[in-house]
Amino acid sequence: MKPPAADLHARLHARVCSALLAAMRADVTAIDTVAGLATDLDPHTAGFLRESRRLVLACAAAVSSVLDVHRPTTAPDAPRVCRECGTGGCRTLNAVLTVLDAYAAGPAGIDRAEAWRRADRFFNGRGGPPLPVAVEDIGDGFAARAFTPSEPTGPLLVVDRRTGRLTRWPPMPRETLIAHYRHHRTGLP
Incomplete structure (x- = not known):
């Protein structure tokens, strides 16, 4: 049985907020400094490191847009269902959660x-x-x-x-x- 859309949405929202917060806290100058000082990095890795903050922000914003569309809503006299799919176990939210689980992308702790x-x-x-x-x-x-x-x-x-x-x-x-x-x-x- 798939978890209810409301539960999935809350779990995904926490993960997306965590990714956004981690990326927003990252110091772009420090990232550029580290990428410049690490002479043993190949050009692709150095480029990825320099772009990592922007990429995380963009991907998290994209997933946030998906969450905005696939949010739980309460239909009159019915259980909470996905506003877009109309089902209790939204396939889209399940798929996104599966991907995040596969890459061990979880909420960051508080520093x-x-x-x-x-x-x-x-x-x-x-x-x-x-x-x-x-x-x-x-x-x-x-x-x-x-x-x-x-x-x-x-x-x-x-x-x-x-x-x-x-x-x-x-x-x-x-x-x-x-x-x-x-x-x-x-x-x-």
């Missing part, structure tokens, strides 16, 4: 810089004077803290390394937080 951006938006996105935000790697995620004069050990925010999901935690020692967060992620008591 420290992205964790800081998300934490900064969380702590400083409500107006007021900007607060300094510190981010620390805790294995399964990143612990972030905003330092305020009134609450120097304020609440912790954990940004999940795999999903980017934010969760709030009370102040606690680093090792305790790591253990609690690992239990939280695995659903253990």
Whole structure:
């Protein structure tokens, strides 16, 4: 049985967004520098390296267009189906997912810089004077803290390394937080 179109669409959307984000974060100048310094690269490989960011952006945008057409919709008194195909298990989405699976193209994890951006938006996105935000790697995620004069050990925010999901935690020692967060992620008591 094929997965429902809504499930396929959500999985593909996450992968496409991940590819777009990775390509947008790539430093074009650094790519050109590496391609220029790597004298042992053949011209085809060097050319591919220089064009890789643009190619990833173009391919991800193309797949995004396919996802826009083959998105789930709800027909009156019917289960969610593909808007274009009218079926619950869209063949197009299945085919695209099969290709991405074959090349092990999956969502990228959250890096420290992205964790800081998300934490900064969380702590400083409500107006007021900007607060300094510190981010620390805790294995399964990143612990972030905003330092305020009134609450120097304020609440912790954990940004999940795999999903980017934010969760709030009370102040606690680093090792305790790591253990609690690992239990939280695995659903253990």
